[in-house]
Amino acid sequence: xxxxxxxxPGTHTESAAIEYDPNAQxxxxxxxxxxxxxxxxxxxxxxxxxxxNALEGAVIETLIILQNEILSVNITAEIVxxxxxxxxxxxxxxxxxxxxxxxHPQALAQCRExxxxxxxxxxxxAALSTAAAIDSASQNPNTLAIGNIRxxxxxxxxxxxxxxxxxxxxxxxxxxxxxxxxxxxxDDKTSLVFTMAYDxxxxxxxxxxxxxxxxxxxxxxxxxxTRQQLGTYYFFVDIHGHRDDVVITDAIxxxxxxxxxxxxxxxxxxxxxxxx
Amino acid sequence: xxxxxxxxPGTHTESAAIEYDPNAQxxxxxxxxxxxxxxxxxxxxxxxxxxxNALEGAVIETLIILQNEILSVNITAEIVxxxxxxxxxxxxxxxxxxxxxxxHPQALAQCRExxxxxxxxxxxxAALSTAAAIDSASQNPNTLAIGNIRxxxxxxxxxxxxxxxxxxxxxxxxxxxxxxxxxxxxDDKTSLVFTMAYDxxxxxxxxxxxxxxxxxxxxxxxxxxTRQQLGTYYFFVDIHGHRDDVVITDAIxxxxxxxxxxxxxxxxxxxxxxxx
Numbered sequence: 348x349x350x351x352x353x354x355x356p357g358t359h360t361e362s363a364a365i366e367y368d369p370n371a372q373x374x375x376x377x378x379x380x381x382x383x384x385x386x387x388x389x390x391x392x393x394x395x396x397x398x399x400n401a402l403e404g405a406v407i408e409t410l411i412i413l414q415n416e417i418l419s420v421n422i423t424a425e426i427v428x429x430x431x432x433x434x435x436x437x438x439x440x441x442x443x444x445x446x447x448x449x450x451h452p453q454a455l456a457q458c459r460e461x462x463x464x465x466x467x468x469x470x471x472x473a474a475l476s477t478a479a480a481i482d483s484a485s486q487n488p489n490t491l492a493i494g495n496i497r498x499x500x501x502x503x504x505x506x507x508x509x510x511x512x513x514x515x516x517x518x519x520x521x522x523x524x525x526x527x528x529x530x531x532x533x534d535d536k537t538s539l540v541f542t543m544a545y546d547x548x549x550x551x552x553x554x555x556x557x558x559x560x561x562x563x564x565x566x567x568x569x570x571x572x573t574r575q576q577l578g579t580y581y582f583f584v585d586i587h588g589h590r591d592d593v594v595i596t597d598a599i600x601x602x603x604x605x606x607x608x609x610x611x612x613x614x615x616x617x618x619x620x621x622x623x
Numbered sequence: 624x625x626x627x628x629x630x631x632p633g634t635h636t637e638s639a640a641i642e643y644d645p646n647a648q649x650x651x652x653x654x655x656x657x658x659x660x661x662x663x664x665x666x667x668x669x670x671x672x673x674x675x676n677a678l679e680g681a682v683i684e685t686l687i688i689l690q691n692e693i694l695s696v697n698i699t700a701e702i703v704x705x706x707x708x709x710x711x712x713x714x715x716x717x718x719x720x721x722x723x724x725x726x727h728p729q730a731l732a733q734c735r736e737x738x739x740x741x742x743x744x745x746x747x748x749a750a751l752s753t754a755a756a757i758d759s760a761s762q763n764p765n766t767l768a769i770g771n772i773r774x775x776x777x778x779x780x781x782x783x784x785x786x787x788x789x790x791x792x793x794x795x796x797x798x799x800x801x802x803x804x805x806x807x808x809x810d811d812k813t814s815l816v817f818t819m820a821y822d823x824x825x826x827x828x829x830x831x832x833x834x835x836x837x838x839x840x841x842x843x844x845x846x847x848x849t850r851q852q853l854g855t856y857y858f859f860v861d862i863h864g865h866r867d868d869v870v871i872t873d874a875i876x877x878x879x880x881x882x883x884x885x886x887x888x889x890x891x892x893x894x895x896x897x898x899x
Contacts, residue, residue: 399848399853400848401848401850401852401853402848402850403683403848404681404683404846404847404848405680407679407680427853451728451749452727452728452749452751471751473727473728473749473750473751474749475728475747475749514850516850516851516852518853520853550841551831551841551844552828552831552832552834552835552841553835555827555828555831556828556832558828559828559829565826565827565828566854567846567854567856568827568844568846568856568858569846570680570843570844570845570846571680572675572676572677572678572679572680574677574678574790574792575792576677576792577675577677577703577794577796578842578843580843580844582844
């Protein structure tokens with residue numbers, strides 16, 4: 348199994364790929380789109396992409412890929428992993444003397460309160476990725492970085508704290524994108540994306556009603572701007588059930604004509620949250 | 624009129640405040656929460672806050688404030704302004720020799736393609752804000768920054784390009800938060816926020832149906848993670864009409880018991896997009 352993912356090695360996406368298949372051949376790419384294109388070109392079997400974080404919400408880069416009307420891959424699995432932000436740097440430093448902490452602005456924001464108490468004299472410095480921040484910290488004394496703990500040991504860095512997130516409920520949901528489709532397991536999810544005509548009264552309700560009438564669980568709804576006009580959206584909806592289940596097939600058949608465009612992104616086994 | 628906003632001077636939020644009232648006394652704060660708290664403490668009359676960008680979607684910091692169950696301010700206006708990303712720096716530089724372009728990662732991402740063609744040898748460098756990036760560019764040769772054109776002239780910087788955004792449809796919607804309430808104008812919007820019990824079949828449809836049945840336009844729906852558990856959301860909904868209109872009052876009264884918690888964030892005149 349060849350799995351493509353957003354690199355470099357040491358990212359949370361790599362952790363999700365290993366969780367999915369510990370024996371897979373891991374293929375890092377510079378962008379999420381690059382990882383997905385590798386599957387489209389048959390260079391990889393599956394792309395693992397972050398889709399939703401419990402604190403920050405949707406991962407925009409992945410949703411933009413799923414909006415594509417000629418997407419040649421579909422969702423075949425979901426993976427949920429806990430996200431921990433480790434504080435790492437050159438060994439032997441005193442936390443009081445740390446002058447700067449490097450990380451991606453999102454990670455800095457998620458650790459703001461912990462940073463004030465742990466490294467009171469440090470100034471936050473923005474980096475393009477947590478991996479780039481860890482590289483900076485590995486080259487500079489009086490500097491630490493916030494990132495994935497797995498990136499510390501290959502660079503011989505010390506882990507000053509294994510999780511400094513302000514909110515410990517942090518998890519990220521990933522999807523696997525591939526060319527195969529799955530069979531129903533009895534506990535599946537189906538992901539849909541659709542657009543609607545602008546500003547129509549009740550139109551979103553018209554699309555969702557066929558699912559509600561059949562008591563189909565709606566586990567997620569997410570709206571994303573179309574980037575054409577403020578106020579026009581792509582809607583991403585996850586429902587409980589498999590696209591091959593008759594009740595789901597019927598509901599989608601009834602909902603589709605009420606949208607401008609609807610695409611079934613895939614059906615896949617529901618993640619068992621008990622395993623966390 | 625005293626208007627608080629996310630500073631420093633020169634941000635897009637300041638442009639929105641000036642658009643709202645060119646004669647207002649402008650009061651910059653370090654965070655969106657700081658600007659809103661100033662209104663809560665009566666140090667300012669209105670806080671102007673970005674809520675939605677046409678390319679990036681919701682502004683999370685503002686939505687988190689609106690999720691607060693004991694919010695003592697309400698939305699009294701909306702303002703929409705075009706967003707332009709200017710490329711600025713010390714005058715007299717050759718674009719081929721620019722080595723670094725500084726900006727917030729979001730602004731760098733929104734200008735990625737233009738940067739490759741305009742400053743082919745430049746490396747992107749992350750900053751904590753566009754204002755901080757412009758400060759760096761004002762002190763360093765061979766460096767440019769991406770930011771608001773209004774921040775260039777007080778620092779005697781040259782504007783190398785007034786808008787290098789890859790997508791020229793970029794706009795941001797702002798809201799004004801204050802203690803007064805508005806009267807119906809005949810063309811108003813009302814913003815609501817609500818939560819629901821986890822993973823209930825059809826529950827979102829139940830909440831939206833009272834509006835659909837009355838042909839009330841739904842101009843926006845946005846879900847944000849509650850940060851408690853992956854898969855639980857705050858829903859932000861904008862409807863067409865004023866909370867004092869009988870039809871709106873009735874619809875909200877019918878919808879409220881179907882939610883776990885519902886708050887009316889305010890009613891305010893709808894922005895006239897023709898003015899852009």
